[in-house]
């Protein structure tokens with residue numbers, strides 16, 4: 001019985017405890033196209049193994065898969081281990097200032113995605129990147145709460 005219990009716990013090491021769902025923006029201008037492939041390329045150029053987020057929502061409201069949920073992301077220093085990272089394309093106005101540039105489609109997709117994740121992770125808290133302690137950025141440029 002004991003060995004079975006250990007086996008079970010080992011299998012579950014593939015799954016992560018999720019405490020946080022962190023919302024980000026790509027910090028690109030509303031007028032600039034910045035696809036999930038652009039984001040993945042830039043993150044890899046920074047030395048990441050892959051795009052740092054788990055989901056990426058483009059301006060058309062389409063949600064693109066980043067890392068798998070069982071994989072630790074690279075999006076919130078000190079909080080990656082037990083979180084899911086979601087990023088929307090945009091976050092800066094045409095002059096490059098922080099701005100909630102989400103399209104109606106992005107808002108709707110983000111709301112539905114969070115709803116679905118909350119079904120699987122009911123205890124996870126949904127926060128904006130800037131709501132985490134020590135973060136000096138404006139990201140995601142809107143009030144998540």
Ligand SMILES: [Zn+2]
Pocket residue numbers: 023024025075129139140
């Ligand atoms: Zn961020």
